Amino acid sequence: MEDNMEQYIIAIILGIVEGLTEFLPVSSTGHMILTAELLGATEEKWKTFEIVIQLGSVCAGLFLFWRRILRLLGIGREKTGRPQLNLLHIFIGILPAGVAGVVLHDFIKDKLFSSMTVLLSLIAGGILIIVAEKMRPRTIAETVDDISYKQALGIGLFQCLALWPGFSRSGATIAGGLLLGTSRKAAAEFTFIMAIPIMMGASGLDLLKNWNHLSANDFGFFAAGFITAFVVAAIAIVSFLKLIERISLTPFAIYRFALALVFYFFILG
Template identity: 40%
Template sequence: MELMELFKAALIGIVQGITEWLPVSSTGHMILFNEFIKMNVSETFMSTFLVVIQFGSILAVLTIFFKKLNPFDGSKTKVQKNETIDLWIKVIIAVIPSGILGLLFDDTIDALFFNPTTVAIALIVYGVIMIMLENRNKKPSVNNFSQVTYKLAIGIGLFQCLALIPGTSRSGSTIIGAVLLGTSRYVATEFSFFLAVPTMLGASALKLVKTGFAFTSFEWLILATGSIVAYVVSILAIKFLLDYIKKHDFKVFGYYRIVLGILVLGYFFLIK
């Protein structure tokens, strides 16, 4: 029985590791996944588990971009170190809007919007927006991080607030926002990854504090299993997306979101 729960935790880690970084909504996948593979744990622990395993995904970003995000790297010049510090300041500034709204309204938003209907609608609507954005085919004005201003960072951060609505996708909202504001797909994607570090770290820490770290030894093992798997899969997913957008646009993710949204609606209203 315990081995089966660890296996389920690993499966959820795989789903988390893939869907957290692709702009397809990890929440939408988790809702469907939880319908078919239910863990034998309390509802409180499950909600905590789904947030805390994001820590594994955060470590993946820090692993892949360690040199780029490390202002104390001895191989960097003084100018490069200052640029790295400047990047972190922009990331922190961009996180503030969603951080404030999350602290104030997290429970309210979950109570009002964490349901299959909202998730499905968000999946479909943002899928359509993603396709329309690509059809616009507008040439980006920001092609590297040195061109990302504080004003632009705040703008992207405001778009990240949309991700508080389940089904929107944190990466999806920030990438769409950044591209709309003039960045290239690559800059938008990398900046979205960087924003995830303080955002997801804060969400995980907040969830752990709320639960008081009151887990059994086996529950800690479940958390560790899901996080480790999410870490490994996240590395693969991040590398895949960075390579993919060098040659392709985001339309395929838009179509995928629409199909997933229809499946969510169909399952919960026609089948279940």
Template identity: 40%
Template sequence: MPDWVYAVILGIIEGLTEFIPVSSTGMMLLAKQALGLPNGFWDTFAVMIQLGAILAVVVLYFGKLWKQVVGLPTDPEARKFALTVIVAFLPSVVLGLIFHDFIKAVLFDNPTVQCISLIIGGIVLLFIDRLAPKPVAHDPFKLPILKALAIGLFQVLAMMPGVSRSGATIVGGMLFGVEKRAAAEFTFFLAIPTMLGAFVLDAWESRDQLTADTMPLIAIGFVVAFLVAIVVIRTMLAVVTSRGLAPFGWLRIAIGGVGLALLNFA
């Protein structure tokens, strides 16, 4: 198949999985291996098109986010919201810079780790969906600073492929009394600086791979991921609100189980 077809396929997978608790990174890496794509550029591609999915959050929540931005000089609530996002973002910045090279070089090429992480994460989602404490925080724009920090610490777990960033942060929020829809929405907001940072870091470190031949492929994946994520965000919120995290837990277990079976019997 031509490379642009691979770019479309991976863009669809990124848009489908970035915001649901199944690990977009794990899915992208498993898909890359299933398609027989080599390491190097396609690893960079998988990171960089995440920004397309993140742009979907900006578009869907533009009115609310813009209100926070313009309110920064005069509105204490807007400044507090900005602080909660920064506090939640910082743990990933520090540990991401320290472990970025190790994670990309070692864990990204270990499909067994990814599949096991999917299964374990699915089991965790099933338990948390039933055992999480009663929520006391219902507005993602008004979370206490310590709850935001707790969510940020849980996000660090997502540096391992197969551990969903959205799943980890939603679980962290629910464990600390954040209502599941509010936790999901705060996860979306936290994804903006997190994925932008990952994009910039990977673009700089892989700048030699960004050529006239590869940039159109990244653009295709970016646009496809953006369009698919627009639909997925709305759908995910509806599912989380009505059915909780259990559907995503079973989905993770199924994908991880199939992946392990294929790895052992291929």
């Protein structure tokens, strides 16, 4: 009974960490590696659990952006007389990382999934965020509907940096958006919407590959982690979109440097 309760506590803690960090520019990978190590959740089933709770975060994005997603599919499209975000923007944004991911898959798995490379990517991502805040040009895309195809492609190219584990997809793309003339909120919304099909596909595929690590006894704490990640991610997305209208991303970069220090002492020290 105690072991079972401990599993639920670990599941909820990991669900909170996943929900808080998946869409923020702070690296969910770094946080999950560190938290799992500290909690002793390093068995194979916990790796499968991390895939399940990532799906919980994805579903939070679907829940919050369902109207926008329906409009992307041509359902209930607003007639504003001005350009709107469409599926081509999303496809263009996804394409570079999709191609790079296929081409570099073996290299990434063999060379970049180590504690040291994750630590370095935390620092590199923080530097990119600071550079983007310092060097950002005049904003020409205030809302997500103002994003051009050229900007979508540029943001997609920045997303390739997220293939480096620990760099953070949202950190790379939001920083890229700033350098390409989008507002923080526009870049963030485009990032979150673009991440839904990517994460849904990647997590779904990983889950199918790791299905053999699941058993009926795991359902309860897997469900607890999924629900926790869903709720926390929804709160995190809404809060972040409000917050970045008022502050820069620099505090998130500083946080990444602090996390890298903690990561070093607890994982590599």
